[in-house]
Amino acid sequence: MPTGTTRAKMTVLRPGMLTTVQDWPGRVGYWKVGVPPSGPMDDLSFRLGNVALGNPEGAPGLESAMAGPALSFDADTWVCVTGADARVRVDGVDVAQWRPVLVPADTTLDVGTTTGAGLRVYVLIQGAIDVEPYLGSASTFTLGKFGGHRGGTLCERDILEISTPKDAAERITCIPSEHRPALTTRWSIAVTEGPHGAPEFFTRADMDTLFATDYEVHFNSDRTGVRLIGPKPEWARTDGGEAGLHPSNIHDNAYSVGALDFTGDTPILLGPDGPSLGGFVCPVTVVAAERWKLGQLKAGDTIRFVPVRAAHAAPLGALGVARRAALPFVFSSGGDGDDGVLARREAETCVTYRRSGDDNVLVEYGDMKLDLALRARAHALHQRIEAISPKGLLDLTPGIRSLQVKVDPDVLSIDTVMGLLAEVEDDLPAASELVVPSRTVRMPLSWDDPSTREAIARYMHGVRADAPWCPWNIEFIRRMNGLDSIADVFDTVFAADYMVLGLGDVYLGAPVATPLDPRHRLVTTKYNPARTWTPENAVGIGGAYLCIYGMEGPGGYQFVGRTTQVWNHRYPEQSGPFERESPWLLRFFDRISWYPVEPEELMDLRADTAAGRGGGVEIVDGKFSLAEHEQFLASNSSSIEKFRASQAVAFDAERTAWSAAGEFTTRGNSDAAA
Template structure:
């Protein structure tokens, strides 16, 4: 087997190494699949070269790279239209071409429709796998080549022999049609009308041509369109805005309403969050997200899930060569596949054609519902049916992702019904539950900086500005901000989900309801949040796993919850995984000064302790229920004060027109 060296002469724009299907199986801890945003163009390029269809290749946005090879090498350039030249001579796209040793392969800016261009190379690009994949997740700084975009002078090795006998053409009818006015097939759900949106909202969604906003990337495609009327006044204990719900798993391709802003979640998007998604792009159509560019328009076309094209197909069955989506309508069930009555009601929601979101009980924070979801999670994990891809728990839910070509949704629904019949009572739950004591720099300077950036660049008149902690005090009817401090440091926060904002980030709630501070989330969200900032949104606390957007109200900052040295061990992290926390861990805080926190963070980054103490233990739901019963009177008194303050804040928002404001970004557009 030969070894070829590829040198990057010019990196192009946002050029990364990707493979398909990416990093599968880690959605539950906030690790996205990554991989090519347009899987179809990428896979067709590999097939044309005789490679495995998921072999590592290059993805660029807006402008491709310039490359040389030290041996004759076949390449195939696919995706958006771009000028391809070999030593100044034009070469075709969508067809394998031979690049002689030392010649310069140059892919220029994209022109016309589409945004992303792909370069596949005969052989295998040799990069270290991270959690089983070569795909680059730039926000997490792992995968691909050094965890980021390529740079001029980078040298990558390619193994495999140049073999003209393996190459083949890509039939014209198999190539995806690129346009600037897109039809995209979606299924109803998981959260539609009439529970969350009005019927008019859904009619408007299907009749509107949404415009692609310039502030879009691999995490999500932001859209410009009409503001929903909403079917609810607010999200209850999940937040003041009607888009707020108790955190649950998302699907790639979900249309996520973060406040009033619709965002199509991409392959680098979050796995867990607390916003409603009325429709989800079917798996075979998600390639289109990778080719949407600012100014393009989208029409969402509802289809029946059973009639969606197969993701595994690369030919005519994929229907990518058709510029429109033909459909007689969706499933007509508002995204609810089935409901089941009983002591604990169950709702089975559709989230695309490859996910079922199993929700327990009413839209409330109840640890018994989380226990039920945990029991279901364990049972499915034990059975491990063929075609199961991922299991991701939320606060009162479990998302089951499958390959529908292997495990059809109808078969999955039968399995879920059988399991539900046999689940134990939630009150019997006893689980390992470690005590995790962590440092917290209260009102940390980095969070103050994030608020200042938000006020300067996003919104200066938000009710939670200029100080989130004062907003939390007001929302909960506390007398002073010192009471907020005392409440946070007195609480034991139970981890109910991981990956709320990527990379093992916990969504946790106080076990004692008297410590359960309730806030609403930023609307619109922040564009920057410091790594490991600590915030509260709804009734939940989160530690941000990395820098990025965010919406929780800040209380401070802590040390790392993701081991960036992995697979090397660091401090309190376990050797087997890069995430610090487990489901049902109990987090408690001790105060440190900002300078002390910086020292602890440096220790963790260097592989030393980091100030985190972990003690083994267990949690019994029955014992917790006894605690709640014994303290019922004082708990209800606290909730009463909190409810009055919550209603007062909502009234103030209504009087100020907060619920009817258009976002600045939309107004400008």
């Protein structure tokens, strides 16, 4: 315990709803492996409460949704309750929010249900809630079952420790009313254009509609994302090509928190527990200083997106009026008028620099196609920027043909980033020179596993029974690729070596990988609407990519089976094939291959991994040379083109069948997504 501090215990008498420990800015620096930042969804209310208590802005506190907790302390303790309006009592006496209140020892702080506008309430406690940091943060990520108090929501009779500086009472202050966030049920939210807008992905009419529509907040919303109800886009493309049959599909790239993600025709505002990597387009992104509003949106509220210029966005580091906290509405500055494209560079390999909020630049290489040379180029850029590591750089997250550069714009401006990227691009080596470490990772696969059949059944019962991929995803994969039998799908999957091009799709080290041999690249489209449940470590195909789901959650890839864990839930303890230094199993450019196991055998292997034993994974070190790979492609070009031509015929036939069935015109933003 630090010198000059006292220690107390806090007991949970009533947990409230979805009450978790969070800190700010959360778990930063792990976006590239699918670990979200978490942290308070309304960071403004959270940070203001800490300031009132004399705490560091980011000190751990409690977040609840709709109903707060009842707590007792074994020593006198100062608290501050912020966020949505709720009845707050100390020992049965009503007290005010937004100002520090002394809770005497052995009395009860009772935070009731929220009333009126807003959804989340925050309880900040002077000093620090002592929980063991996980990957550098106290924030709880409940889906990943880590961080905070035992990795989940608080329960009745939980006891948490608090350490408080002895002079803490001297530092308390009140939060001026004009600094407090003004809550409403009719929101306007400032957004910047990009990364993927008109005219490439959406029509101009789509963008006009987006800015003129009052979207309604769907009840099926949470910390991963806020689902919205609104008009279906017209779309500028007929499909996503190799990335999938739906025009929302793209080759996987990094997302920004606050991006408006169209998963099929369904718009979702990505939250602080959302995915880091995915294959859907995002036409606009909420500016960093306005993302607190996502935490206060509740079912039935309406949202109007207001385009603003990135340079006019308020700084995230500011509190109070500088973030327009007292104004629930936003004045438009007309947007940047560049469709979210910061610059284009014409060269042997063209480069597109896209805006993703006011704190991210998405660097895309080449055309919209799967080409390992483009991934190699992004890797070279990644290594060079990481080596420079300018102050203010927060995350570098590679995608299939892209690299997202996330910065603190208060420290490192986007203009400075663009200058750095241009300078580095001039000096990058040719992609053909790439030689990287590339391990062979042999893993068990339970083909057509019962858990995936259960997920399909749930989808048909609760979401959509008439989807073209139902009732059996593997049959859909066969049809999409023009294969003669299910056995052909089996043989193709087990013959392939899948190269890991990205991590974190979806979450916790989950790989997005593609076969090195194009003749093994099965192409499918993703679920629309998405599944609401996917078993942990299910294996699926979406577009031309394979994914292993890092944890339970929603999803859209077409199932082929299930494998063993790719995330060490025992971390920081050593476990089976996992390295001691990190909880994720796979690395960029690993090559995954499969061997078949029965479902019962897989359950035994999963139990072994969970217990810290082997788990049936075999790893052999090696290297990958792009030049050698391109020689392989050249020597097999005839049979590769024959395979692609046959595949294209089947793809077009499926698209024609979808069109005839009204799939592209009748599948709007359905409530069935819940």
